[in-house]
Amino acid sequence: MPELPEVELAAAIARRVAVGRTITSVTVRHPAQRRALPARDARSLRGERVIAVERRGKAQHFRLASGRDLCVHFRMTGDWLLPGPGPLPPAVRVVITLDDGARLALDDPRALSVVSLCAPGTGASLGPDALDPALTAGHLAQALASRRIPIKVALLNQAVIAGIGNIYASEALWRARIDPRIPAKRIPPARLADLLRAIRATLNAALRRQERYFGQNSAAADAGRFAVYDREGERCRRCGGRIKRITQAARSTYFCDKCQGR
DNA sequence: CGCGACCTGCAT
DNA sequence: ATGCAGGTCGCG
Numbered sequence: 493m494p495e496l497p498e499v500e501l502a503a504a505i506a507r508r509v510a511v512g513r514t515i516t517s518v519t520v521r522h523p524a525q526r527r528a529l530p531a532r533d534a535r536s537l538r539g540e541r542v543i544a545v546e547r548r549g550k551a552q553h554f555r556l557a558s559g560r561d562l563c564v565h566f567r568m569t570g571d572w573l574l575p576g577p578g579p580l581p582p583a584v585r586v587v588i589t590l591d592d593g594a595r596l597a598l599d600d601p602r603a604l605s606v607v608s609l610c611a612p613g614t615g616a617s618l619g620p621d622a623l624d625p626a627l628t629a630g631h632l633a634q635a636l637a638s639r640r641i642p643i644k645v646a647l648l649n650q651a652v653i654a655g656i657g658n659i660y661a662s663e664a665l666w667r668a669r670i671d672p673r674i675p676a677k678r679i680p681p682a683r684l685a686d687l688l689r690a691i692r693a694t695l696n697a698a699l700r701r702q703e704r705y706f707g708q709n710s711a712a713a714d715a716g717r718f719a720v721y722d723r724e725g726e727r728c729r730r731c732g733g734r735i736k737r738i739t740q741a742a743r744s745t746y747f748c749d750k751c752q753g754r
Numbered sequence: 755c756g757c758g759a760c761c762t763g764c765a766t
Numbered sequence: 767a768t769g770c771a772g773g774t775c776g777c778g
Contacts, residue, residue, distance in 0.1 A: 495772060567773045602762045659772050742757065
């Protein structure tokens, strides 16, 4: 479940568990994960103190006392789990044990997550974080000025703006009443300002929702979660139009063609 | 640019 | 059985 809001919450959990603690072991339990974090690297983390856990876009960075950086990316299905005693759930791929006995477990059924020691400077290709207050519509305009790709596809490009994924790209465009198919460079500055506000409102609302329903998997938590995502054929809650699904860059885009601009 | 690869589980 | 999934990289 990992776009920016989900990762922000996950990072908060990791922070609470790990910051100020020393790692006593890192265990890797899936061959695919071992490629990114070989046994040697995992071993080298023993005795490392965690200074901070930061989030940039969808990536988490454990800043370590030695100056190294343990990077975690959940990709499609990763999440942190705080396992109790006893056997670990089957999809736990990596376990970080801290000196107070607490365990931070990477739970990822698809095993596409990446945990690795990354060199400083990695992530330079990331654009500004979507919730960074320093990000302005002007920056966005500049980043999009030369791109004729559809705006929805541009929003998924983490080099343009970091943290937006397939769900919230559709949701933010709906909120800003922008047609996802419009070439990015053709959106006027004033509309980009609307879009940036819509992105922030969408991500912040999702964040609040996360906190409110933390740990629950109830129907209440899902009700009304998305305005358009995964609602093909249903009614637009704003104008009553039919929600459409199209494919862009091999991914589903949802939008209302009645109230999302020409 | 689009598309397969990386992985697994789930709905149809 | 098939196709799809909230991400990203690397290929043609």
